[in-house]
Amino acid sequence: DAKTTQPPSMDCAEGRAANLPCNHSTISGNEYVYWYRQIHSQGPQYIIHGLKNNETNEMASLIITEDRKSSTLILPHATLRDTAVYYCIVSRRAGNMLTFGGGTRLMVKP
């Protein structure tokens, strides 16, 4: 599975959009990009995933660059409850044997 690089931490003002970047320059053609988040003392929670097209669901949007070497997770209106560690994962496996890495600790501030 391709390695991902994320900033260790980010801040965001409540109500503003949170844009979380992820670099995956060694991604291969059949590898998906997955995003999970982990709120303190809880298990990880699935957010969204994609292959090459941009994706949107009720939680977030995923923007993948045309060369697929990077992606951005967008939380359109961050709330205090979005404070969590966000993991960007790249995997060719359709199952859930996921390699989490260090993630980005997002702090949403009032």
Added chain:
Amino acid sequence: GAGVSQSPRYKVAKRGQDVALRCDPISGHVSLFWYQQALGQGPEFLTYFQNEAQLDKSGLPSDRFFAERPEGSVSTLKIQRTQQEDSAVYLCASSLEGGWQGYTEAFFGQGTRLTVV
């Protein structure tokens, strides 16, 4: 149940003691996964079951770690002769899909925090 349930939530074991951690997946979920999460780190994959079959155990750190899912539902992760380096949160996850096509999200339990003293 409504979600993945793990028990106990907290376990303190003396070094050398055997422990058993239980996971009740979401009813009907075919796939079950165990992860280990050390303090300040992301979760690391341990093992994967599809129904009762253990299809991947490549992440188990040593032969002291053993997992089973005999009836394709509840799973137990057993650690023999615990060591201090085994201290971590052990997370269980389940997902609906049973094959390698398509993707269904993993639902995680809250984990069992194991402290070996």
